[in-house]
Amino acid sequence: SAVISQKPSRDICQRGTSLTIQCQVDSQVTMMFWYRQQPGQSLTLIATANQGSEATYESGFVIDKFPISRPNLTFSTLTVSNMSPEDSSIYLCSVGTTGISTDTQYFGPGTRLTVL
Amino acid sequence: SQKIEQNSEALNIQEGKTATLTCNYTNYSPAYLQWYRQDPGRGPVFLLLIRENEKEKRKERLKVTFDTTLKQSLFHITASQPADSATYLCALTSSLTGRRALTFGSGTRLQVQP
Numbered sequence: 001s002a003v004i005s006q007k008p009s010r011d012i013c014q015r016g017t018s019l020t021i022q023c024q025v026d027s028q029v030t031m032m033f034w035y036r037q038q039p040g041q042s043l044t045l046i047a048t049a050n051q052g053s054e055a056t057y058e059s060g061f062v063i064d065k066f067p068i069s070r071p072n073l074t075f076s077t078l079t080v081s082n083m084s085p086e087d088s089s090i091y092l093c094s095v096g097t098t099g100i101s102t103d104t105q106y107f108g109p110g111t112r113l114t115v116l
Numbered sequence: 117s118q119k120i121e122q123n124s125e126a127l128n129i130q131e132g133k134t135a136t137l138t139c140n141y142t143n144y145s146p147a148y149l150q151w152y153r154q155d156p157g158r159g160p161v162f163l164l165l166i167r168e169n170e171k172e173k174r175k176e177r178l179k180v181t182f183d184t185t186l187k188q189s190l191f192h193i194t195a196s197q198p199a200d201s202a203t204y205l206c207a208l209t210s211s212l213t214g215r216r217a218l219t220f221g222s223g224t225r226l227q228v229q230p
Contacts, residue, residue, distance in 0.1 A: 107159030
C-alpha cells in the first residue's frame with residue numbers, strides 16, 4: 001500500500017482567491033487522481049494527473065479552474081482558482097496501484113476547503 | 117446514463133448481527149467492483165475487490181457478492197461491532213472505456229449499536 005499526505009489539511013479562503021493543494025506519495029506511482037467530495041456527497045473525480053503531460057479532466061471540470069501539476073511520480077498539486085463558496089468541499093488525492101487485474105486506490109486524508 | 121445506487125438511508129443494527137449493504141448499477145459493464153470504508157474526516161480506505169467473473173469474495177468478517185445479471189453487489193459484515201460504524205462506498209471501473217479511475221456510489225452509513 002502507499003502512504004499519501006496532503007497539505008494543507010484544511011483552509012478557509014476568501015472568494016476570488018486561489019489555493020494550491022499538495023499531494024505527496026511515499027513511493028513512485030503511475031496513476032494519481034484528484035477527487036472532490038462536497039458535504040454529504042460521494043466522491044466525484046476531477047481529473048487524472050499524468051506525469052509529464054497535461055491532466056485528463058472529467059466532464060464539468062476544466063483546466064482553467066482546476067490546474068494540476070504532476071512533475072514526478074511521487075508528487076502532484078491541484079489548484080482551485082478564483083474560488084467561490086460553491087468550491088467549499090473536501091479535495092482528495094488518490095493513487096492507483098495497477099496489478100495484473102486490480103486497480104485499487106489509496107487515498108490521502110483530504111483537504112477541507114471553506115470559501116467565504 | 118450511468119448510475120450507481122446505494123441506500124442513502126443509514127443502516128442501524130445491533131452488535132453481533134450481520135450488516136448487509138446493497139450497491140446497484142445501471143448502464144455499466146464493470147470490470148470489477150470495489151468496496152471502501154470512509155470514516156468522518158478521512159479518505160476512503162479500500163476493503164475488497166471482486167471481479168466480473170467472480171461471484172463471491174471473502175476477507176475475515178467481510179463478504180462481497182457480485183451479480184452481473186442483476187447488476188448488483190451485496191456487502192456483508194458478519195458479527196458486526198460498533199467499530200464497524202462508518203460509511204461504506206461501492207466503486208466501479210468500467211471495462212468498456214478502459215478508464216482506470218473509479219466512479220463511486222453515494223455510500224451507505226452503517227451504525228452498529230452496542
